[in-house]
Amino acid sequence: MSEPRLIGVDWGTTSFRAVLMDGDGAILDRTASGDGLLSVTDRGFEAVLERAVGGWDRARALPVIASGMVTSRSGWVETAYLPCPAGAAELAGALTRFTTEGGRRIALITGLSFRHADGAPDVMRGEETQIASLRLAGTRLAVMPGTHSKWVRVEDGRITAFRTAMTGDAFAALRDHTVLKLTTAERADAPEAFAAGVALGAAESGAGLLGKLFRQRAGSLLGDFPASETAERLSGLLIGTEIAEARHFAPDVSGSMVIVGGEALAARYAAALDVLGIAHETAPADAAFAGQVRIAVAAGLV
Amino acid sequence: MSEPRLIGVDWGTTSFRAVLMDGDGAILDRTASGDGLLSVTDRGFEAVLERAVGGWDRARALPVIASGMVTSRSGWVETAYLPCPAGAAELAGALTRFTTEGGRRIALITGLSFRHADGAPDVMRGEETQIASLRLAGTRLAVMPGTHSKWVRVEDGRITAFRTAMTGDAFAALRDHTVLKLTTAERADAPEAFAAGVALGAAESGAGLLGKLFRQRAGSLLGDFPASETAERLSGLLIGTEIAEARHFAPDVSGSMVIVGGEALAARYAAALDVLGIAHETAPADAAFAGQVRIAVAAGLV
Numbered sequence: 001m002s003e004p005r006l007i008g009v010d011w012g013t014t015s016f017r018a019v020l021m022d023g024d025g026a027i028l029d030r031t032a033s034g035d036g037l038l039s040v041t042d043r044g045f046e047a048v049l050e051r052a053v054g055g056w057d058r059a060r061a062l063p064v065i066a067s068g069m070v071t072s073r074s075g076w077v078e079t080a081y082l083p084c085p086a087g088a089a090e091l092a093g094a095l096t097r098f099t100t101e102g103g104r105r106i107a108l109i110t111g112l113s114f115r116h117a118d119g120a121p122d123v124m125r126g127e128e129t130q131i132a133s134l135r136l137a138g139t140r141l142a143v144m145p146g147t148h149s150k151w152v153r154v155e156d157g158r159i160t161a162f163r164t165a166m167t168g169d170a171f172a173a174l175r176d177h178t179v180l181k182l183t184t185a186e187r188a189d190a191p192e193a194f195a196a197g198v199a200l201g202a203a204e205s206g207a208g209l210l211g212k213l214f215r216q217r218a219g220s221l222l223g224d225f226p227a228s229e230t231a232e233r234l235s236g237l238l239i240g241t242e243i244a245e246a247r248h249f250a251p252d253v254s255g256s257m258v259i260v261g262g263e264a265l266a267a268r269y270a271a272a273l274d275v276l277g278i279a280h281e282t283a284p285a286d287a288a289f290a291g292q293v294r295i296a297v298a299a300g301l302v
Numbered sequence: 303m304s305e306p307r308l309i310g311v312d313w314g315t316t317s318f319r320a321v322l323m324d325g326d327g328a329i330l331d332r333t334a335s336g337d338g339l340l341s342v343t344d345r346g347f348e349a350v351l352e353r354a355v356g357g358w359d360r361a362r363a364l365p366v367i368a369s370g371m372v373t374s375r376s377g378w379v380e381t382a383y384l385p386c387p388a389g390a391a392e393l394a395g396a397l398t399r400f401t402t403e404g405g406r407r408i409a410l411i412t413g414l415s416f417r418h419a420d421g422a423p424d425v426m427r428g429e430e431t432q433i434a435s436l437r438l439a440g441t442r443l444a445v446m447p448g449t450h451s452k453w454v455r456v457e458d459g460r461i462t463a464f465r466t467a468m469t470g471d472a473f474a475a476l477r478d479h480t481v482l483k484l485t486t487a488e489r490a491d492a493p494e495a496f497a498a499g500v501a502l503g504a505a506e507s508g509a510g511l512l513g514k515l516f517r518q519r520a521g522s523l524l525g526d527f528p529a530s531e532t533a534e535r536l537s538g539l540l541i542g543t544e545i546a547e548a549r550h551f552a553p554d555v556s557g558s559m560v561i562v563g564g565e566a567l568a569a570r571y572a573a574a575l576d577v578l579g580i581a582h583e584t585a586p587a588d589a590a591f592a593g594q595v596r597i598a599v600a601a602g603l604v
Binding site for chain 2: 081113116118120121122123147148163164165166167169170172173174176177178179200203207208209210211212213214215217218219221222224238241242244245248249
C-alpha cells in the first residue's frame, strides 16, 4: 500500500473536503463536511481541521496543503492575489506556510488576479489549483461552471488569462427575484427548452441579454411555451450567453474546451456546448487535490 | 372653468391614480392611492374605483377610461394584446367597453404585442397609452424607464415596433441577491461611478454583461473603487447595456430620443444618454392621461 505523504484540503465558504494522499496524488482516504469557513467561530480553523483529518495522522507529521476561500478575507489567512501568468511553479513559490500552535505544517495556495486589456480586473481563488492539475499541451480554454464561472486560457500549463461570468449567481437571483419567479417555481425537466435557451443566448443578433430576459416572460404570456419551461429556458439563455461571451474572450483558441469541476453543472455545460457544436472534454474528478499535489511537489513539500 | 368630461384612471399592480379632465385633457382634479390591483379583494374593482372618483361625479354621468395592468390577468377584465402597428385610432377601436352594475360607463385600453424579426415576442400594457400622448412627426425612438423598460419605435404617431429590457427588475435582483449584495447595501451618491458604469455597459468590447457584472465584485476586491460605489456602478452598467441593446434595435432612427414617464428614473436615463452623447428630450408629465383623452376622443367617448 502507498504511504501517506500529504493531506489536501479544499476549504470553501460553505463546505470542507479533505483527502489523504500518497506522493503521487493517489487518494487513500477522504472526508467531507459542511464545516465551511462561514461556520468557523472565534477563528477556530485549526480545531475544525484537526477534527476532520487528525485521525489520519495523530502525530501531525504530514503537511497540509489547502486551497479555496481559505485564503480570502473570511478565511484562515487572507493572502494577496498572484498576478497571471501563473502555473504550479509560481503557485508553489507563493505558498503561505506556517506551523500551527499544535505543530501542524500548513501551506495555503493563494488565488490569481488578471487585468483585461481594458484594465478591468478579474480574480479567482481555488480554481487556479484545479487548473494546475491539467496536463494540456499548447493553448487551451477551460471552463469551470459555477456560481461565478471561470473561463481560463491555459498556455503550456500556465494560466495566462481568465474571465469570470456571474452566471449561476445571476441565474438564481433572476429566477427567484424578478417577474420570472411567477413561472419558475414549477420546474419541468425540459431538455428542448434548455437547448432553445442556449441557442437564443448565443445568437449574436444584437437583441441583448436584458431584452432576451424579458422574452422569457412575454413568451409565457403569449403561450409560445408552457410556463413550466421558463426555468430551463432561463438556464439555457444564461449559459448560452456566457459561452458566446467566452468566444469573444478567446477567439484564437482551438482544440476542444475542457470542462473542469462544476459537478452537476458540468453535464449542463456539456449539453450547452453540444447545442452549439463546440467540441469538449471533461477533466478527471478531484482536480483540486490533483493540483495540490503538483504544487506541493513543486514546493518540495513532498 | 372647463367642464368635466372624462375620468382617467391609471391602474397598476401596486398603485391607483385618477384624474378628472375636460374634453381637451386639461386636468381639473386628481387623486392617488396604493389601491393597486393586487390589493383588490373579491373582485371589488368597482367599489375601489367609486371610492376614489365618486366624489367628482355622484350621478355617474362621466365615462371612465382606464389603462395599465387593469387589463391583465390580475385586473378587472383580461383583454388580448393588440398587435402592432397601433396608435390612438387602433387602441380606440379595441376598447373593452361595459357599464357597471352601478351604472358607470367603463372603457379599458388594452396592451400591445409585437413579434421581433426572429419570432421572439414582446408585450406592453399601459405604455401604449403614454405613447399615444406624443405628437411626434416622422420616425422616433421613445424610451420608457422602469422595472421593464420599453423602447418604442413611433412612426407618424403609431407604434410600429418595441422591445422590453428587464433592466430595473434585474437591477434589484442582482443588487440584493448576488455576491454584489456584500457591497451594495451602503449606497453613495456617486455620479462619476454611475457614468463609469454606463460607459462600461455600452462598450461593445465583447466582454459581455455576465463578465461585466463580476467585474463589479472584482474591482471592489482589488481596490479599484470604493465598495460604496458598487450600487451606482451596477445601475450605470445595466442602463448603459440597455441603451447599447436599443441601438441595435433601431439603428436607423435619428432625432433625439424621447424619455417618457419613469418619474425618478427619467433623470437617471437622461444622465446616461448624456454620458453617451445621445440627444434626448423629456415628454410632458401625465402622459398616460394625455393619451387616454386622445383615445377617448378617437372612440367618440367625449
